Amino acid sequence: MEQEKLSCMFCHRKACETGKPEEYPGFCLTTNAPGKLLEETLEIYRTSGLDRDIAIAAAEIEGEFYGRACRAEEIVRFAKKIGAKKIGIASCVGLLSEAQTFCKILASVYILKILSFLISPIPFSDPEFISHHDSACHPASDPCSYLPASH
Numbered sequence: 314m315e316q317e318k319l320s321c322m323f324c325h326r327k328a329c330e331t332g333k334p335e336e337y338p339g340f341c342l343t344t345n346a347p348g349k350l351l352e353e354t355l356e357i358y359r360t361s362g363l364d365r366d367i368a369i370a371a372a373e374i375e376g377e378f379y380g381r382a383c384r385a386e387e388i389v390r391f392a393k394k395i396g397a398k399k400i401g402i403a404s405c406v407g408l409l410s411e412a413q414t415f416c417k418i419l420a421s422v423y424i425l426k427i428l429s430f431l432i433s434p435i436p437f438s439d440p441e442f443i444s445h446h447d448s449a450c451h452p453a454s455d456p457c458s459y460l461p462a463s464h
Contacts, residue, residue: 370394385415392423399424 320340328336329343337344358365374391382390392400400423404412409427416425 367395385418389419389422397423399426401426403427 324338324341326336326338328334328338328341334344339345358368370391374387374394378387378390388400400419402412402416402425404427412427416427419425
């Protein structure tokens with residue numbers, strides 16, 4: 314299998330669900346994280362207040378509701394757990410309808426900001442881009458960084 318296909322998406326073992334370490338494939342980052350990635354990440358969680366609080370809240374929600382609640386419900390429970398007042402949703406323009414539906418669910422409780430990645434679209438006239446569309450979304454531009462601080 315080509316290296317780029319060695320990812321969770323193409324894994325059929327699902328050892329992360331069974332908890333059997335002997336079943337993890339050799340390319341799995343769960344057991345083969347590069348360098349000191351795991352150690353450095355754990356250190357952040359041990360020492361950083363906000364990162365630690367978010368990681369613990371996420372783990373608690375996942376532990377209690379994984380497989381029993383839909384993702385939308387998990388997000389709402391997570392937001393409540395961390396005391397969030399605002400939720401931002403960044404979406405590809407192709408999923409804006411779904412993002413708007415989710416915003417309707419959240420709107421009674423949270424201040425929302427929905428943002429499309431189609432900000433100053435990149436034209437496909439550049440020969441490096443091959444598509445049947447006129448322009449490309451580009452999440453690498455980090456459109457959220459352009460929002461006013463009050464958002």
